[in-house]
Structures are given as structure tokens and as C-alpha cells.
Amino acid sequence: MTETSSHALAQRMAELARTVASPRRVEDVLSDVTREVMGLIPGVDAAGVLFVGAQGRFESVAGTSELPHRLDELQMKYRQGPCLEAALDSLIVRTDDFRTEQRWPLYSAAAAELGVLSGLSFKLYTSARTAGALNLFALKPNAFDADAETIGAVFAAHAAAAIMASRENEQLQSALSTRDRIGQAKGIIMERYDVDDVTAFEMLRRLSQDSNTKLVEVAAKVIETRGT
Known part of the structure; x- marks a missing residue:
């Protein structure tokens, strides 16, 4: 060379x-x-x-x-x-x-x-x-x-x-975005049903299992219901 x-x-x-x-x-x-x-x-x-x-x-x-x-x-x-x-x-x-x-x-x-x-x-x-x-x-x-x-x-x-x-x-950004969406969904559930964050997450988890849907997708649907 x-x-x-x-x-x-x-x-x-x-x-x-x-x-x-x-x-x-x-x-x-x-x-x-x-x-x-x-x-x-x-x-x-x-x-x-x-x-x-x-x-x-x-x-x-x-x-x-x-x-x-x-x-x-x-x-x-x-x-x-x-x-x-x-x-x-x-x-x-x-x-x-x-x-x-x-x-x-x-x-x-x-x-x-x-x-x-x-x-x-x-x-x-x-x-x-x-x-x-x-x-x-x-x-x-x-x-x-x-x-x-x-x-x-x-x-x-x-x-x-x-x-x-x-x-x-890219994976880190995706993980952070997922965490934020789940956090938003938990906040909505806590406010709407007057429960703590542990119970809110358990509700999300159960919804995910019952519907055979990814947790982040369930969180997104919860966020969509905000204001309704």
C-alpha cells in the first residue's frame, strides 16, 4: 500500500x-x-x-x-x-x-x-x-x-x-419510548381508577395477557382513551 x-x-x-x-x-x-x-x-x-x-x-x-x-x-x-x-x-x-x-x-x-x-x-x-x-x-x-x-x-x-x-x-430509543408509553398508561389508570402504580401496572399486564397483546400495544390503546 x-x-x-x-x-x-x-x-x-x-x-x-x-x-x-x-x-x-x-x-x-x-x-x-x-x-x-x-x-x-x-x-x-x-x-x-x-x-x-x-x-x-x-x-x-x-x-x-x-x-x-x-x-x-x-x-x-x-x-x-x-x-x-x-x-x-x-x-x-x-x-x-x-x-x-x-x-x-x-x-x-x-x-x-x-x-x-x-x-x-x-x-x-x-x-x-x-x-x-x-x-x-x-x-x-x-x-x-x-x-x-x-x-x-x-x-x-x-x-x-x-x-x-x-x-x-435505535434499540435504546425504542426502549425509552416503550417505557414512556407504559408510564403514561399507568398514570391514566391511576387517575381514572384511583389506584397506585403497582396496581395500575398489574392491570396493564392482565389486559395484555387476556387479550394476547403486547404490553406496549395495550398501553397505547389506554393512552388513546385519554379524554374520553
Whole structure:
């Protein structure tokens, strides 16, 4: 890796570190990741992220163009491809020419028909229930080398940290919102029926059980009755 590329990598990593320190929406983080990697690794014509969730559910996000989404749709259709392999198994998956690639024959032929000849995918360390990959594509063969693999692997690791930080923040905000709604519902019940907070919560819990409805949904319905 040249001194110039090393300096550029260090600068981008510093920028991404600031992203981790200030959690934002996952969608915004992923868009930053794919945009930054386009400028960081020479030869990239498109980039995107593929998530594979429970029961094999696919989610194609943060594409720099429509091309990554079309390629992910092909992998969903054929249940094979470099992005899927990187997400579930390998750390780095590189393809120098899809026209001669034999590992995923159906996908490779379809990708080549779209004009995509090279690919480079990196596993994203996301969560126990979701696998993910950062995916780069090029319209020419042999577009990626060892330097691209090194830069991309470091970038993917930092990107995964940013993704996890964003998701943890979203989960925290959701938990706080849930707590607030239950608190509001308890207050309404306490005032309406002249009971203490323990009894109010028990009433919510019993309503949740009897109706087989989540506690937060019962709380929301109680809040809707306020003023009636």
C-alpha cells in the first residue's frame, strides 16, 4: 500500500470513528460507508450492503446506484453469489472475472450479462441474528488487488462498529419510548381508577395477557382513551 493510500485510509477511518462516537440511523451510516468506499478503493463502479436475516431473509441497502440492488436480487433468486458467501461464511470473497467464475455459475452468468465483471465482498460483523456483507463491483475484469482487499477489510471492520453503534442507539430509543408509553398508561389508570402504580401496572399486564397483546400495544390503546 502506498504512503498516499495509507494516509487516505487513516483519514477516512478517523471520519468513521467520529460516526461511531455519534450514533445515527443505520441507513445513514450505511450510505456513508458505501459512498466513502467508492472514493477509497480505485476501480469501484458500485457498492452496496447485503444483510441476511433470520430464515434467510435478504435486505439490500445503501446501494450507490441501482446496480447493487439488481445483483442482490439475483443472489436472492439463485441463492448463490459472492455477497451471500461473504455474509455467511468467508471473510473476503474476490472475483476477478465473472465470465469465467465457476463458484456461482448461475449468478456469475447473470452478473456478466449486466456488465459486471469483478467483485469484492467483505463480511460485516453485525449480530448473532443478522449476517451482512459490504460489496464492491467493477465493470472491468481484474479490478481489485491485494491493496483493495487490505483497505476494504479494515474499512468493513470499522463500518460494522458504526452499524452496531447505530443499532444499539435505535434499540435504546425504542426502549425509552416503550417505557414512556407504559408510564403514561399507568398514570391514566391511576387517575381514572384511583389506584397506585403497582396496581395500575398489574392491570396493564392482565389486559395484555387476556387479550394476547403486547404490553406496549395495550398501553397505547389506554393512552388513546385519554379524554374520553
